Amino acid sequence: AQTVTQSQPEMSVQEAETVTLSCTYDTSESDYYLFWYKQPPSRQMILVIRQEAYKQQNATENRFSVNFQKAAKSFSLKISDSQLGDAAMYFCAYRSHLGGYQKVTFGTGTKLQVIP
């Protein structure tokens, strides 16, 4: 079974600075998807960014980018120019690329605090 580990329960960053959230996963599969979801205090989770394992290029969405290291099974999220609205729980998630339905496995989350 796949596991997803987020070793940083809490992180803080100064507004306008850059922060990196860590995520590692364990799998024997070669094809899969990785996701970062954000959950603000409103509880509504939204997708921040996703990566397909067969793509070597790191995904980027505006101020959000990932550092995907397939051999190391690492998928960290970098937030540049941090804003107060970035304060939230961030969850890393894994999903197999195998055919048919595959469950999504979530990490335990990292709570990000943005300091004005």
Next chain:
Amino acid sequence: GAGVSQSPSNKVTEKGKDVELRCDPISGHTALYWYRQSLGQGLEFLIYFQGNSAPDKSGLPSDRFSAERTGGSVSTLTIQRTQQEDSAVYLCASSLAGNYNEQFFGPGTRLTVL
């Protein structure tokens, strides 16, 4: 367009009572998921519906938990004889079919069992 909605947003109940939690997915989304999020924890998978296929119930923690999805749209999660350890936020998500597609989450129902 409307997102995933859940009701009620908060529910307080007494131990031993039954509760029903409702989820309205995004129109056209064939996949629907229920998760449980306990304080300070990640998301625990409960159950998955996909179209007319048999649901994946492998995450339901006990036979007190059940869910149904009527007409391929609205879903209800029922917890019978609630226990204090059932207190958590229950999140519903929907998506298009396919493992690449993102899940769209509702705001959740916070259940408190006294």
